[in-house]
Amino acid sequence: MKNKFLTFVLLISLxxxxxxxxxxxxxxxxxxxxxxxxVCQGETVFDSPSEYADDMGxxxxxxxxNGLTDDEIYNFWVSRYGERIITNPINRNLEILLIPLLIISxxxxxxxRKLYAKK
Amino acid sequence: xISSIGIVFSWISFSLxxxxxxxxxxxxxxxxxxxxxxxxxxxxxxxxxxxxxNDFSVxxxxxxxxxxxxxxxxxxxxxxxxDGSILLWNLCLSLFMYLYLKLYKNTSSDLDxxxxxxxxxxxxxxxxxxxxxxAGCIELAAxxxxxxxxxxxxxxxxxxxxxxxxxxxxxxxxxxxxxxMLYVGYVGMTMPFVAATGRxxxxxxxxxxxxxxxxxxxxxxxxxxxxxxxxGAAWSYEVLGxxxxxxxDPVENVSFIPxxxxxxxxxxxxxxxxxNTLLNWNYILVGLMFxxxxxxxxxxRSGVLISVHAFSNGNIGxxxxxxxxxxxxxxxxxxxxxxxxxxxxxxxxxxxxxxxxFVYNNIFLFSAALVVFIxxxxxxxxxxxxxxxITIGRSYYDxxxxxxxxxxxxxxxxxxxxxxxxxxxxxxxxxxxxxxxSSLILSVFILLYLNNSYVLVVTVAISVLLIVxxxxxxxxxxxxxxxxxxxxxxxxxxxxxxxxxxxxILNVSQSYSTEKEINSFEEFxxxxxxxxxxxxxxxxxxxxxxxxxxxxxxxTTKFTSLNIFKNSSQQAISSxxxxxxxxxxxxxxxxxxxxxxxxxxxxNNYGIFIMWIGLFISSISFLPRLKKYEK
Numbered sequence: 001m002k003n004k005f006l007t008f009v010l011l012i013s014l015x016x017x018x019x020x021x022x023x024x025x026x027x028x029x030x031x032x033x034x035x036x037x038x039v040c041q042g043e044t045v046f047d048s049p050s051e052y053a054d055d056m057g058x059x060x061x062x063x064x065x066n067g068l069t070d071d072e073i074y075n076f077w078v079s080r081y082g083e084r085i086i087t088n089p090i091n092r093n094l095e096i097l098l099i100p101l102l103i104i105s106x107x108x109x110x111x112x113r114k115l116y117a118k119k
Numbered sequence: 120x121i122s123s124i125g126i127v128f129s130w131i132s133f134s135l136x137x138x139x140x141x142x143x144x145x146x147x148x149x150x151x152x153x154x155x156x157x158x159x160x161x162x163x164x165x166x167x168x169x170x171x172x173n174d175f176s177v178x179x180x181x182x183x184x185x186x187x188x189x190x191x192x193x194x195x196x197x198x199x200x201x202d203g204s205i206l207l208w209n210l211c212l213s214l215f216m217y218l219y220l221k222l223y224k225n226t227s228s229d230l231d232x233x234x235x236x237x238x239x240x241x242x243x244x245x246x247x248x249x250x251x252x253x254a255g256c257i258e259l260a261a262x263x264x265x266x267x268x269x270x271x272x273x274x275x276x277x278x279x280x281x282x283x284x285x286x287x288x289x290x291x292x293x294x295x296x297x298x299x300m301l302y303v304g305y306v307g308m309t310m311p312f313v314a315a316t317g318r319x320x321x322x323x324x325x326x327x328x329x330x331x332x333x334x335x336x337x338x339x340x341x342x343x344x345x346x347x348x349x350x351g352a353a354w355s356y357e358v359l360g361x362x363x364x365x366x367x368d369p370v371e372n373v374s375f376i377p378x379x380x381x382x383x384x385x386x387x388x389x390x391x392x393x394x395n396t397l398l399n400w401n402y403i404l405v406g407l408m409f410x411x412x413x414x415x416x417x418x419x420r421s422g423v424l425i426s427v428h429a430f431s432n433g434n435i436g437x438x439x440x441x442x443x444x445x446x447x448x449x450x451x452x453x454x455x456x457x458x459x460x461x462x463x464x465x466x467x468x469x470x471x472x473x474x475x476x477f478v479y480n481n482i483f484l485f486s487a488a489l490v491v492f493i494x495x496x497x498x499x500x501x502x503x504x505x506x507x508x509i510t511i512g513r514s515y516y517d518x519x520x521x522x523x524x525x526x527x528x529x530x531x532x533x534x535x536x537x538x539x540x541x542x543x544x545x546x547x548x549x550x551x552x553x554x555x556x557s558s559l560i561l562s563v564f565i566l567l568y569l570n571n572s573y574v575l576v577v578t579v580a581i582s583v584l585l586i587v588x589x590x591x592x593x594x595x596x597x598x599x600x601x602x603x604x605x606x607x608x609x610x611x612x613x614x615x616x617x618x619x620x621x622x623x624i625l626n627v628s629q630s631y632s633t634e635k636e637i638n639s640f641e642e643f644x645x646x647x648x649x650x651x652x653x654x655x656x657x658x659x660x661x662x663x664x665x666x667x668x669x670x671x672x673x674x675t676t677k678f679t680s681l682n683i684f685k686n687s688s689q690q691a692i693s694s695x696x697x698x699x700x701x702x703x704x705x706x707x708x709x710x711x712x713x714x715x716x717x718x719x720x721x722x723n724n725y726g727i728f729i730m731w732i733g734l735f736i737s738s739i740s741f742l743p744r745l746k747k748y749e750k
Contacts, residue, residue, distance in 0.1 A: 003552045010559035014580060017563070018571040029631075036510050042368045044512070046632075054710065054718070084498075087512025096511070100493045100519055104486045111482060115396070117466035 028064050031073060032057055034088040038081055121169040122177045123271040125162060125253025132158045132209075133247045139236040148232055152213075152220050155239075159213040166197055166206060166252055176275040178256040178267035179203055185283035187661035187685070192289040198298050199284040201420055201435065202252035205245055207299060211306040212239050219310055223332060231317030234449065238309055241442050249434055283662065286684035290692055291358040293350055301347035301374060305412040307340025308377060311384070312409035312450075315402055319460070320453045327391060327398075333405050334388035341381045342741045348374055349734045356727065358694060364727075367516050372495045373415030376488050380408045383484035389605070390477040399454075399461035400481070406450040411488075413443050418495065471541040479530055487523045491516070525578060528620055531613045532585050535592050551588065558587040569629055578624040585617040604743055611740035619733025625702075625726030632722035639715035646705065646723050648672055654715060668709050668717060670696050679709045679719075701728055 032046040037053040045053045045060065063073050074092075077085050090097045132155060139151040166179075170193045175181040183203065184196040198204040216235045220227070246252065247269075255275040258266035263282035288294045311333035318329035351371070352364035365371060384404040387397045417439040454461075467474050494511045501507045533542065548555065562580045569575065589610055635643045639654040653669040653676075667680040677696035684691075698705040703725045710718040 003556060006556050007552065007559065010556065010563060013563055014559065014566070014576050015573075017566050017576055018573050020571070034512065034514065036512070042366055043363070047363050047366075051710065082508055084508040084510045087510050088514035089509050089511070090515055090518065093509075096497065096509075096515065097518065100490045103493065104489060107486065107489060108482055111400075111478075115467045115478060117468050 028061055031060055031064065034086060035060065035077060036085050036087050038085065044087055121165060121172075121174050122253050122255035122275060125165050125169075125177075126251055126255075126269065126271040128158055128162055128165070129243065129247050129251060129253065132162070133240065133243045136236050136240045136243060140233055140240060143229065145229075148229075149220065149224075152217055152232070156213045156217045159210045162206060162253075163197070163210045166203065167194060170194070170196055173281065175264075175278040175281050176256055177252075178254045178264040179252045180281065181256055181264040181278040182282050183284050185281035185662065188281075188283055188289065189662065191292060191295055192284055195288065195295040195298075196284045197252075198302070199288050202246065202250050202254070204298070204302070205242060206252045207302055208306055209239065209242050209246070211302050212242060212309065215307060215310055219313065219336065223314075226328065226332070227314075228317055228321035230321050231313050234317050235309065235313045237449075238313075238446070241445070245435065245438055249438060283684070286663075286682065286692055287359065289662065289684070290682060290694070291354065293354040293358060297347060297350040297354055300343050300350060304340045304342075304344030304347050304374075305377065305415065307336070307343060308381070308408045308412045310336035310340070311405045312446075315405040316450060316453045319402070319457050327395070330388050330391050330398075330401055333401070334385065334392075337381055337385060337388075337408075338741060338744050341378070341385060342738065342745070344374065344378050344381065345734075345738045345741075348378060349731075349738060352734075353731070357697065359692060364730075367494070367511075367513055369495050370415075370419050372491050373411070373418045376491055376495075377408050377411045377415065379484050379488040379491070380404055380411060383481045383488070384408060386477050386480045386484075390474050394465060394474050395463075396465040396467060396474060397478070397481070398464035400464075402454055402457075402461070404481075404485075406447075406454075410443060410447060410450070411492075413439055413446070417443065469539065469541045471544075473537040473539050475541075476530060476533055476537055480527065483523050483527050483530070487520050487527075490519045490523070494519075521574065524620075525574075525581065528578070528581050528585065528617065531616065532581070532588060534613060535588055535610065554587050554591055555584065558584040561587070569625075572628060575624055575628045578620055582617045582620045582624075586614065586621075589614045589617070604746075608740045608744050612737045615733045615735070615737030615740060617733070618736060619730050622726035622728070622730030622733055626724060626730065629703075629725040630723055632720060635719045635721060636712070637717055637719060639717075643719075643721075645721050646703075648705070650705075650707075652717070652719075655711070655717075666711060668696075668711075670707060670719075672698055672705075677707075679707050681709065681711060699728060702726070704728070 029046065033044050035045045035056065037043050037045050037048040037050060037056060039052045040048040040050050043053070045056045047053075060073070063076065068076075074086070083089070086092075135151055135155050135158070139148065139155070142148055142151065166177075169177050169180050170184050171190070173180070173184070173186050179200070179202050180196075183200045184193055188196065196203070198207045216232070216239065219235065220232060223231070249269075251269045254267035254269050255271075255273050256264035256266070256278065257268050257273060257276060258264070259276055259278055262280065263278055264276075283289070314332040314336055315329050318332065348371075351374075355366075356364040384401065387401055387404065391397050391401050417436060420435050420439070467478060469475055470478075494515050497511050498509055501509050533547075559580065562576075562583045565579055565583070566576060592610065633645065635645075637643055637652055639652060642649050642651045644650070649672065651671050653671070656667045656669070658665040658667065663682050663684045665680050665682050667678045669676050669678055671677070675698070677698060678694075679696035680694045682692045682694065693708050693710075696707045698707075703723055704727050706722040706724050708720045710720070712718055
């Protein structure tokens with residue numbers, strides 16, 4: 001019984017941890033991780049060591065320091081490079097998330113139904 | 120000369136395979152398979168000889184090798200581009216055909232080898248009819264060759280220096296290992312496909328022996344695919360200075376899909392053998408494993424996607440699509456002939472027993488493969504349907520694949536001891552209560568030092584619990600029960616994955632980076648450590664110029680460098696200086712501003728070494744299984 005109580009306390013403290021020691025990712029980091037460097041073969045601005053990514057990062061930093069909203073930053077980059085510059089399109093195109101989830105659900109449903117023994 | 124010999128022998132190989140396909144006598148089959156292997160080895164060596172002799176009348180050599188290319192990379196140039204890599208592909212195929220025949224001579228039907236030879240005819244046919252690595256050069260470009268012929272004995276022209284391989288490919292010796300490993304993994308998936316289709320056709324599913332052979336023949340490709348993917352990750356992280364080891368790049372994805380499917384199959388084959396269930400599902404998995412490797416080649420080689428690894432070339436896309444269609448057709452026809460056999464597949468009674476858990480494993484592994492597949496082709500679909508160019512980046516995979524893999528990690532905890540009948544969860548928690556508590560305490564301690572998020576907390580807790588329970592299991596049972604190789608290798612593989620998960624979640628959640636502008640002979644501090652920057656050193660090698668910047672902390676000096684390749688329009692490649700400890704890497708790449716001022720990108724990458732350890736354990740866990748081939 002004592003042990004169970006301990007387990008319970010430990011689980012509670014684990015769930016509390018993220019709020020006590022939160023992970024602070026800066027806005028710049030978030031944005032540079034979701035911008036593709038167009039000349040770098042699939043790397044983001046955050047990852048790429050190239051000059052080009054460097055320049056993009058500098059512009060991005062300036063935008064964030066000037067307090068531009070996410071929409072403004074989004075429009076700035078998309079109007080210049082097209083939609084493919086954004087590597088996390090799921091925020092604005094929910095179907096990219098929903099379609100695979102739907103397909104998996106259908107798959108799991110059919111798979112389990114096929115194997116379920118009728119009593 | 121080399122061009123003509125190569126083309127002629129490709130033709131001979133092609134004709135022999137056609138004869139092999141129609142041949143009915145077992146005696147001749149063995150001879151033909153051997154001769155074919157011999158010719159493929161000969162062709163491989165011939166192109167290598169051409170590469171070392173700088174025979175630039177061969178178009179491939181003129182375009183992908185150069186006089187100044189160092190020997191190791193000359194050797195590796197053979198698979199540095201499309202046509203040559205198909206040659207290596209064919210060599211692997213003929214090796215596996217030989218191996219398959221040797222191992223299963225007594226039990227395999229004619230049809231196994233017929234399907235094998237058909238697959239080989241398909242790939243050798245590409246080098247004969249479409250684009251040969253031995254094609255002779257008939258028109259020169261400024262550097263290299265611009266037009267070539269696939270006919271032998273033509274008037275050929277010779278380029279003077281050769282264009283040299285892609286800079287990315289001549290930066291590190293790993294290049295010589297990573298692609299062949301992957302090829303062996305890819306090509307090896309042909310064996311289970313042949314075993315399943317050939318055996319099911321000839322025996323009309325009177326026995327489960329096909330799944331046994333298919334399972335055993337998956338060991339080799341699984342092992343090599345795992346090693347190949349790991350080496351690719353290591354190469355991009357340790358050598359290319361990309362900072363990352365996995366980018367969800369389309370080509371990385373298409374190597375991950377067969378891996379996920381093969382892993383699923385290795386589990387579900389076990390259940391078919393012991394419970395006689397999932398018969399049809401296993402057949403589907405084996406087929407998809409094979410088709411996904413061709414799909415992978417299609418994605419990489421057809422130029423439909425932009426990626427680090429893609430090198431497109433003419434018409435191979437259509438050719439591979441045709442192949443996929445042909446092999447799918449064979450697969451479906453043979454499958455449909457066995458409907459009666461498949462309908463004997465048992466249903467699952469105990470959803471919380473052994474078979475139930477193995478089914479969950481398959482559900483989640485297959486779902487992950489499905490999601491990765493959808494993510495890979497999404498950009499293609501969007502472009503064709505809506506004329507929109509989108510990029511599916513990490514966030515997509517983090518959101519969908521992440522949880523699936525986390526569930527799989529959780530399932531491994533129960534794999535340690537699974538009863539046939541339903542698991543009693545209350546009893547299970549009671550029995551393991553002390554260990555659960557100690558691993559939770561351990562997790563809390565680990566997490567106290569970290570920046571937390573829910574994903575991190577859950578992953579750490581599950582991995583630690585899995586590691587603790589697995590160790591206890593080793594300690595208690597390893598000597599006790601009669602050693603069951605496949606059980607224990609599986610447990611070691613799971614342990615490796617738990618360690619890997621800890622590493623990767625630390626890396627993803629804890630790493631950070633900063634930029635420093637600095638001059639020669641100055642120092643900077645990062646993560647409580649001081650680093651001193653020396654002056655840069657320039658080196659000129661025949662094939663490239665290297666600018667090195669030595670950086671030292673108190674104890675060691677490492678170099679970060681920029682490699683600028685001659686004869687290449689590609690970007691310069693930077694290599695990182697990595698100061699490694701068990702927990703974290705200080706990973707420094709450089710941008711040169713002018714003579715003696717630099718901009719350093721300094722990253723603190725957590726967990727990398729732990730990840731490598733985990734992957735290493737998982738990879739080698741499979742070695743003891745290969746011994747099983749002997750019987």
